[in-house]
Amino acid sequence: MSAAAQKPEVSAAAPVLEARGVTKVYSVSAGLFAAPRPLTALAGVDLAIRAGSAIGLVGESGSGKSTLARLLLGIEQPTGGAVLFDGKPLGALSRRAVARRVQPVFQDPFGSLNPSHGVAEIIGLPLAVHRVGDKAARVAELIDQVGLPRRVADARPRELSGGQRQRVAIARALAIRPDVLVCDEPTSALDVSVQAQILNLLADLRRETGVALLLISHNLSVVGHLCERVAILYLGRVVEEGPAADVLAVPRHPYAKALAASVLSVGGTGLPDLGLGQEWPNPLAIPSGCRFHPRCPSVVDACRETDPALTGVPGGSADRHTACLRVAEGTL
Amino acid sequence: MSALTLLDVDNLCVTLPTASGPLSAVRGVSLSLRRGETLGIVGESGCGKSMTALSLLNLLPSGAKATMSRYAFDGETVTGRGKRGIRNLRGNRIGMIFQEPMTxxxxxxxxxxxxxxxxxxxxxxxxxxxxxxxxxxxxxxxxxxxxxxxxxxxxxxxxxxxxxxxxxxxxxxxPSLIIADEPTTALDVTIQMQILKLLADIKTAFGTGLILITHDLGVVSHVADKIAVMYAGEVVETGRTAEILAAPRHPYTVGLLGSLPDPSRTAPGAPLATIPGTVPSLIDPPDACAFADRCARVLPRCTAAAPALRQDGPGRSIRCVNPEPAAWVA
Structure with a gap:
């Protein structure tokens, strides 16, 4: 393997939140009398979120992106590997200590807001739980910061529009000044004109508060707009990772290429052939060798046997990595 | 009406009962589709696009009322639920595809x-x-x-x-016509692509007409021959997809397109254009342009009377008295 294939250290800034070789295996019922089967949701994932940065995590159903989010939030523990906060294992911190530093924003704001509480109460709850600051003043400040009118302070979630509810969820997540926001499909349930408002808000908040973002999305355009780095997950593995603009403009891994080709942008016509065939990814039956090989249009025999590691891209920038044998050997 | 016309609907209105009174979900929508043609109906939540589709199939929720001044399918007038009516078309000459297959x-x-x-x-x-x-x-x-x-x-x-x-x-x-309501919205993007290709293949192979209802302007751009943009129960701009998307004229269409993140067009992190305000209530719809409150190009006459859908060049119509100048190009 060439020198360029070794994973270099690219940034002096230490990651604030990091997954290191993280594996997560669930036990899935296979029927009433059958023994449970293991489901490997994540198989050795590295992901580093640096202070103040925005990284996008892209993948399809079953790729493990939401599992990774739960591990990074400390809601679940990894089966193998470690999640580190400021270099310390997350498992050594209490749930409350983790929650002070890492906060979630979910896809469906209606499902994540208590319907019987008023907006001010919802936003202020984390302040009460963690006993920080002057609650009333901070709530008023947050309502302004996320662009909600002051008059909604007493409203219930059902009286708000979808966009306003997502603003409430973001205000609540920001209340205790976390270092990282983990946003799982924060705009997927919203109309495009409202999505634009929420994306603008997240960009503004990042500038104003320095909070780091992990943006989990299936929408590459959203990730490309908001994030400087992107990692692409496929069946529990990162298959490509690097600067978002590079990865989206010139994807190298065949799966990343297929994802980029699937973006239907306005002004385009016709439908490209992705060459992925009719196989569907199934986390209960992970293929041998490269886990993408049954769908890969560039597959060679070696791919069926050798599981490729995430390595540097020959001829690519130093902070760009893929897990593809053919890219590594320079034939793709 | 030419012999090639497959579907011709004029002045469709749908009202839904609500606790606060009847809601005018669809307000005078007219559609026409030729054989083998794809029409994309786009708009945001509550604009009436799904109600339009459901009323063509007589599948509206109970209590909802639909009226139209003409409903012709393949040259024949569709009347009522009987033999000559919708029940004989639905599933037979008109196929349906919904967002959630389990429904x-x-x-x-x-x-x-x-x-x-x-x-x-x-x-x-x-x-x-x-x-x-x-x-x-x-x-x-x-x-x-x-x-x-x-x-x-x-x-x-x-x-x-x-x-x-x-x-x-x-x-x-x-079927001669397929009505697909958000057929790929719940699917992963690579699977979405396969389903859209499949629909395009079917259209080519069988000459099937397709009405595609979606919120995704990218999908419409790649798939539909014609587009109808709906807002507050009305069609506000319609015409050939490529022409409308390259040079939108209705301020709402302009606003929708501007709000899409597109790394090839907008700088990463740069603010996206947004549409201020909210959709008016359709329980008591304004007797004015429904978009006037949110429109940057509003004139006094926009709030004086509701604008009609008028011709705006060949095969193109707009419901606006002060549209973006025709030379405006995205």
């Missing part, structure tokens, strides 16, 4: 009997002939081992497979 597939029957029941209800014939057709169509939509799949229940299939089964079901009776 259309019966969970307690194997997919085979559901596919053959549609066919035998409309076309008659033997169970064996219907099964043969079902297997052929399942293969056509890319389902391997189709004969064995007939015995499977919907829950045994993945989301992408269920969507394919629903497409096969929509095709059982060789």
């Amino acid at each position: 259309a597939l019966n969970p307690v029957f194997p997919i085979g009997s559901q596919l053959t029941a549609v066919y035998r209800r409309h076309k008659g014939g033997s169970e064996a002939a219907a099964r043969e057709r079902a297997v052929m169509l399942l293969e056509r939509v890319g389902i391997s081992n189709a004969a064995a799949r007939l015995a499977q229940f919907p829950h045994q299939l993945s989301g992408g497979l269920r969507q394919r089964v629903m497409i096969a079901m929509a095709l059982m009776c060789e």
Whole structure:
């Protein structure tokens, strides 16, 4: 393997939140009398979120992106590997200590807001739980910061529009000044004109508060707009990772290429052939060798046997990595 | 009306009962579609695009009322629910595809009997002939081992497979028109691409007309020949997709396109254009342009009377008295 294939250290800034070789295996019922089967949701994932940065995590159903989010939030523990906060294992911190530093924003704001509480109460709850600051003043400040009118302070979630509810969820997540926001499909349930408002808000908040973002999305355009780095997950593995603009403009891994080709942008016509065939990814039956090989249009025999590691891209920038044998050997 | 016209609907209105009074969900929508043509109906939540589709199929929720001054399918007027009416068209000459296949597939029957029941209800014939057709169509939509799949229940299939089964079901009776309401919204992007290609192949192979209802302007750009942009129950701009998307004229269309993140067009992190304000209540719709409150180009006459949909160049119409200048190009 060439020198360029070794994973270099690219940034002096230490990651604030990091997954290191993280594996997560669930036990899935296979029927009433059958023994449970293991489901490997994540198989050795590295992901580093640096202070103040925005990284996008892209993948399809079953790729493990939401599992990774739960591990990074400390809601679940990894089966193998470690999640580190400021270099310390997350498992050594209490749930409350983790929650002070890492906060979630979910896809469906209606499902994540208590319907019987008023907006001010919802936003202020984390302040009460963690006993920080002057609650009333901070709530008023947050309502302004996320662009909600002051008059909604007493409203219930059902009286708000979808966009306003997502603003409430973001205000609540920001209340205790976390270092990282983990946003799982924060705009997927919203109309495009409202999505634009929420994306603008997240960009503004990042500038104003320095909070780091992990943006989990299936929408590459959203990730490309908001994030400087992107990692692409496929069946529990990162298959490509690097600067978002590079990865989206010139994807190298065949799966990343297929994802980029699937973006239907306005002004385009016709439908490209992705060459992925009719196989569907199934986390209960992970293929041998490269886990993408049954769908890969560039597959060679070696791919069926050798599981490729995430390595540097020959001829690519130093902070760009893929897990593809053919890219590594320079034939793709 | 030319002999090529497949669907011709004029002045469709739908009202829904609500606790606060009747809500005018669709307010005077007219549509026409030729054989083999694809019309994309786009708009945001509550704009009336799904209600428009459901009323063409007489599948509106109970209590909802639809009226139209003309409904002609393949040159014949559709009247009522009877033999000459919608029940004979639905599932037969008009196929339907919904966002969530589980709402259309019966969970307690194997997919085979559901596919053959549609066919035998409309076309008659033997169970064996219907099964043969079902297997052929399942293969056509890319389902391997189709004969064995007939015995499977919907829950045994993945989301992408269920969507394919629903497409096969929509095709059982060789429809002339398919109405697809957000057919790929719940699917992963690579599977979305495969489903859209499949619909495009079917359209080419059978000359089927397609009405595609979606919130996704990118999908419409790649798939639809014509586009109708809906806002607050009305069509506000319609015409050939490429022309409308390259040079939108209605301020709402302009606003929608501007709000899309597109790394090839907008700088990363740069603020996206947004549309201020909210959609007006359709319980008591304004007797004015419905978009006036949110419009940067509003004039006094926009709030004085509701603008009519007027011709705006060949094959193009707009509901706006002060549109973006025609030279404006994205």
